[in-house]
Amino acid sequence: MRISLACALALSPLTVPALALAQTGHAQMDHASHGHAGHDMTGMAQPAPEDDGQSHAGHGSNDATTMPDDHHGHGGRAGHHTMASDTGSDTSAMAMPDSAPVPHAPPPAAAFSGPAHAADQIYSPEAMGEARHMVTHEMGGMRTTFVQLDRLELQPTKGADGLAFEAGIRTGGDIDRIWIKTEGEGEIGSGINEAEVSALWSHAIGAWFDLQGGVRQRLREGPDRTELAVGVQGLAPYMFELDAAAYLSTHGELTAGVSAEVDQRLTQRLILQPRVEVQLSAQDISELEMGSGLTSLEAGLRLRYEFAREFAPYIGVEWQKKFGATARYARAAGEDPDRIVAVLGIRAWF
Amino acid sequence: MISHAMNRRALLGAVASTGSAAAICTLFPDWARAQTMHHHPSGAAPGSAPDTTSALQGEDIKLSIARTPFSLGKRTAMATTVNGSLPGPLIRLREGQDVRLHITNGLDVDTSIHWHGLLLPFEMDGVPGVTFPGIRPGETFTYRFPVRQSGTYWYHSHSGGQEGTGLMGPLVIDPADGERIAADREMVIVLSDWSFTAPMEILRKLKIAPDYYNFRQQTWFEAPSGKPMALPDKLKWGRMRMSPADIADVTGATYSYLVNGHAPEAPWSGLFHPGERVRLRVINASAMTLFNLRIPGLPLTVIAADGSDVKPVETDEVQIGVAETYDFLVTPGDRAYTLVAESIDRSGMACATLAPRPGMRAPLPPLRKPPLLTMKDMGMGDMGSMNGMGAMDGMDHSMHHGAGEAEAKAEAKSMDHAGSMRMRDPDNAPGVTLTPGVDMIAPMPVDRTGDRGLGLDDVDHRVLVYTDLEAPGPRRDMAPPTREIEVHLTGNMERYMWSFDGQRFSEIVEPIRLSHNERVRFKLVNLTMMTHPIHLHGFLFDLVNGKGDRQPRKHTVNVLPGGFVAFDVTADAPGDWAFHCHLLLHMMSGMFNVVTVRPLEDEPGRDNAAGDVA
Ligand SMILES: [Cu+2]
Numbered sequence: 028m029r030i031s032l033a034c035a036l037a038l039s040p041l042t043v044p045a046l047a048l049a050q051t052g053h054a055q056m057d058h059a060s061h062g063h064a065g066h067d068m069t070g071m072a073q074p075a076p077e078d079d080g081q082s083h084a085g086h087g088s089n090d091a092t093t094m095p096d097d098h099h100g101h102g103g104r105a106g107h108h109t110m111a112s113d114t115g116s117d118t119s120a121m122a123m124p125d126s127a128p129v130p131h132a133p134p135p136a137a138a139f140s141g142p143a144h145a146a147d148q149i150y151s152p153e154a155m156g157e158a159r160h161m162v163t164h165e166m167g168g169m170r171t172t173f174v175q176l177d178r179l180e181l182q183p184t185k186g187a188d189g190l191a192f193e194a195g196i197r198t199g200g201d202i203d204r205i206w207i208k209t210e211g212e213g214e215i216g217s218g219i220n221e222a223e224v225s226a227l228w229s230h231a232i233g234a235w236f237d238l239q240g241g242v243r244q245r246l247r248e249g250p251d252r253t254e255l256a257v258g259v260q261g262l263a264p265y266m267f268e269l270d271a272a273a274y275l276s277t278h279g280e281l282t283a284g285v286s287a288e289v290d291q292r293l294t295q296r297l298i299l300q301p302r303v304e305v306q307l308s309a310q311d312i313s314e315l316e317m318g319s320g321l322t323s324l325e326a327g328l329r330l331r332y333e334f335a336r337e338f339a340p341y342i343g344v345e346w347q348k349k350f351g352a353t354a355r356y357a358r359a360a361g362e363d364p365d366r367i368v369a370v371l372g373i374r375a376w377f
Numbered sequence: 378m379i380s381h382a383m384n385r386r387a388l389l390g391a392v393a394s395t396g397s398a399a400a401i402c403t404l405f406p407d408w409a410r411a412q413t414m415h416h417h418p419s420g421a422a423p424g425s426a427p428d429t430t431s432a433l434q435g436e437d438i439k440l441s442i443a444r445t446p447f448s449l450g451k452r453t454a455m456a457t458t459v460n461g462s463l464p465g466p467l468i469r470l471r472e473g474q475d476v477r478l479h480i481t482n483g484l485d486v487d488t489s490i491h492w493h494g495l496l497l498p499f500e501m502d503g504v505p506g507v508t509f510p511g512i513r514p515g516e517t518f519t520y521r522f523p524v525r526q527s528g529t530y531w532y533h534s535h536s537g538g539q540e541g542t543g544l545m546g547p548l549v550i551d552p553a554d555g556e557r558i559a560a561d562r563e564m565v566i567v568l569s570d571w572s573f574t575a576p577m578e579i580l581r582k583l584k585i586a587p588d589y590y591n592f593r594q595q596t597w598f599e600a601p602s603g604k605p606m607a608l609p610d611k612l613k614w615g616r617m618r619m620s621p622a623d624i625a626d627v628t629g630a631t632y633s634y635l636v637n638g639h640a641p642e643a644p645w646s647g648l649f650h651p652g653e654r655v656r657l658r659v660i661n662a663s664a665m666t667l668f669n670l671r672i673p674g675l676p677l678t679v680i681a682a683d684g685s686d687v688k689p690v691e692t693d694e695v696q697i698g699v700a701e702t703y704d705f706l707v708t709p710g711d712r713a714y715t716l717v718a719e720s721i722d723r724s725g726m727a728c729a730t731l732a733p734r735p736g737m738r739a740p741l742p743p744l745r746k747p748p749l750l751t752m753k754d755m756g757m758g759d760m761g762s763m764n765g766m767g768a769m770d771g772m773d774h775s776m777h778h779g780a781g782e783a784e785a786k787a788e789a790k791s792m793d794h795a796g797s798m799r800m801r802d803p804d805n806a807p808g809v810t811l812t813p814g815v816d817m818i819a820p821m822p823v824d825r826t827g828d829r830g831l832g833l834d835d836v837d838h839r840v841l842v843y844t845d846l847e848a849p850g851p852r853r854d855m856a857p858p859t860r861e862i863e864v865h866l867t868g869n870m871e872r873y874m875w876s877f878d879g880q881r882f883s884e885i886v887e888p889i890r891l892s893h894n895e896r897v898r899f900k901l902v903n904l905t906m907m908t909h910p911i912h913l914h915g916f917l918f919d920l921v922n923g924k925g926d927r928q929p930r931k932h933t934v935n936v937l938p939g940g941f942v943a944f945d946v947t948a949d950a951p952g953d954w955a956f957h958c959h960l961l962l963h964m965m966s967g968m969f970n971v972v973t974v975r976p977l978e979d980e981p982g983r984d985n986a987a988g989d990v991a
Contacts (some may be wrong), residue, residue, distance in 0.1 A: 028771070076951070131860065136892075137892040144505065150510050163885065165537065166957075166968075167882050169966070234815060293596055
């Protein structure tokens with residue numbers, strides 16, 4: 028076979044149709060009758076080797092609703108059914124209408140005979156074993172890794188501009204995965220003043236949810252915390268992405284966080300994302316400036332434009348509110364416990 | 378003959394005088410470069426020599442696999458090629474011959490070639506880890522087998538997603554005693570999809586964002602299908618965590634759809650003489666794309682499906698699943714035609730020009746509106762041609778459509794307080810392991826063998842359905858099956874997992890066991906919302922489509938969403954055989970299993986039948 032390495036003319040003649048034109052020895056079709064539905068094409072066919080010459084005129088080309096019973100007309104052939112079968116079934120009777128129910132049954136004993144893998148009899152079992160390992164992995168065992176920057180945003184305010192981020196790395200198969208998640212916030216100028224990193228084992232527990240467990244490390248100006256984390260992450264009805272977790276610190280403090288977000292597609296690339304995140308604490312933790320109960324809430328609305336699925340800048344607003352004792356701690360630190368901020372950021376993954 | 382010779386000269390002259398066709402810089406095998414004519418060497422009239430320039434023929438055929446640059450438009454990437462071309466060379470065999478195919482692996486990874494649709498000893502089938510060890514880098518492996526059938530087939534790699542990077546090509550087998558239906562000319566049409574993103578990277582993206590390639594979703598301000606969804610429908614789909622626009626995983630957003638390796642911008646062209654009967658051998662050799670194929674202005678007479686002859690049936694459009702092949706007879710007039718193969722989600726098309734003279738073009742029809750999934754695709758039974766999901770879930774009893782049997786059943790089911798119309802009720806599919814890989818269980822799948830493919834319900838011309846296919850004569854080789862094996866097609870769109878009966882192949886599933894020469898019925902029940910082209914290696918099965926003793930033979934069958942299809946097969950080929958969805962990434966996500974046929978015959982010398990490795 029020759030390959031045209033250079034630029035070839037798309038319509039270069041190449042092999043010329045002399046041969047194709049030469050097949051004149053065959054029956055001609057009636058071209059005049061072309062072009063209408065139900066055109067009987069049997070006239071152009073040479074008789075099939077098995078054709079019994081019966082008329083099939085009843086089978087129009089649009090005869091999609093033909094019932095099996097119509098085919099009893101062909102029953103004259105039924106007695107000729109033969110089959111090389113070791114099942115011993117009697118096939119000399121009338122052909123079974125093909126819609127007749129067929130029983131479910133386990134495989135016959137013979138189907139379990141012989142070696143576990145047929146090819147091991149022919150090729151080197153070692154080579155087959157290796158290849159089998161590979162193909163087994165290839166058909167469903169794929170692992171994926173990706174890095175996600177869910178939010179990297181600026182929150183311009185009257186004082187120092189705020190900064191927030193939320194990111195993660197996921198690696199693993201369909202069912203079991205490892206997640207490293209991190210989020211934090213700070214101020215332009217003073218840097219990150221509060222962050223957390225979780226390392227979680229994630230196991231699919233249903234069609235849409237993963238159970239996650241591991242450790243979380245809180246890093247703050249002031250005392251840190253190391254915590255045991257247990258949670259669920261997944262897709263709730265109405266396409267809400269949920270991430271909920273409870274944390275037990277080495278000091279015995281119990282806290283929890285829940286976030287929910289949902290993508291509303293305005294156009295194929297413009298997406299409005301309402302997002303809510305709440306934090307809860309079972310006790311007052313003055314070291315961490317948290318009161319008990321509902322400690323904080325962030326409710327935001329972000330509008331992003333997906334230049335690519337992997338890269339989308341966004342703008343939005345967020346209401347950040349702290350409650351009860353937590354709010355008092357914030358006020359003491361000179362923060363506003365109830366504010367609305369604009370946000371400007373990017374979302375990316377790769 | 379004289380007039381033909383003149384015509385030939387006229388064709389040549391026309392080319393010489395125009396010579397202005399779009400220049401392309403790509404590697405094509407001869408058969409796939411612009412005009413081609415493959416014909417049956419057997420059918421050649423006296424005085425003409427068989428066409429041997431473009432096809433690989435004979436008892437010994439050499440193929441070498443390599444990475445070769447492939448260009449499309451201004452971009453170039455490495456493709457995995459056979460003998461340096463994409464698609465690979467046309468292999469032309471003759472029924473009754475023996476063949477030895479020597480495959481040399483010039484890659485730095487393992488490769489393989491599977492002979493799709495061929496009946497051969499299992500150890501020649503070419504599936505690494507199932508039927509042979511694969512072909513290591515630098516090795517030459519020889520496949521050898523007798524050619525026992527005729528028709529249009531193809532070949533492709535079964536390793537590492539290579540078929541998605543170009544490793545595929547057409548394979549035509551001429552019948553020993555001539556074609557049943559004669560044609561004056563023949564064209565091989567290989568449909569494929571090409572992306573500059575490697576298949577494994579596409580799969581990774583889908584595992585992260587399953588709608589990554591879908592830019593035709595129902596949004597607040599856009600309804601690409603032209604039918605904005607009502608809020609109740611939106612809520613119902615949202616509640617199920619699914620999308621009615623989920624038609625194709627990988628779309629025209631990344632794929633170029635090709636005919637014989639040519640993109641629509643510089644389409645492949647085939648030349649004919651007006652009034653000739655042209656046989657089109659159409660092969661869907663794509664990795665992930667079901668195509669809707671039509672030639673506006675030209676009726677298509679289907680004469681073979683998956684290589685086996687069918688009683689000719691005329692139609693206007695065919696949905697062709699991945700790995701299916703159809704042979705059409707067309708009789709074009711004195712004008713140009715465009716062969717259009719639209720992807721099932723209508724995000725792009727492959728096209729070719731069929732013309733009596735070079736340089737002629739027919740208009741390219743615009744892409745039609747993308748379809749939306751309906752209740753029927755959800756496996757809610759045949760609730761009429763209802764748009765969206767009006768009667769979903771709560772089962773609106775005030776439906777205007779005539780209460781068909783299925784509908785009545787659905788109503789009966791909804792009355793049942795077991796809640797069996799729920800979308801993930803294990804009682805509705807007892808064979809399924811309800812793993813995280815199963816996001817829905819179609820509550821009431823119906824027989825969709827006679828249904829038009831997704832999105833073709835409302836086109837105003839004829840569309841081929843499986844119940845149109847009929848063997849040309851009564852078949853003597855069929856018997857009633859003695860048992861039925863129900864296989865459920867399952868998946869989780871959100872996690873991008875695909876499986877049979879809820880279990881991915883990587884979970885080391887039990888193979889499907891058959892006893893040698895046993896006649897069984899496979900019932901494929903699609904519990905998902907996607908059409909899956911399911912392929913069984915090593916056999917031609919008999920599609921159960923109401924044709925009695927004239928069931929058509931196939932090797933791949935589309936199972937429509939929320940529906941089922943059945944086929945009968947005689948397990949006359951011992952060994953282990955692959956059985957899988959032919960959407961490459963579905964297979965590679967786990968929709969794969971092995972069909973084991975035992976006992977193996979203990980033939981002496983069987984070892985010698987194995988391929989040699991040089
Ligand atoms: Cu599939």
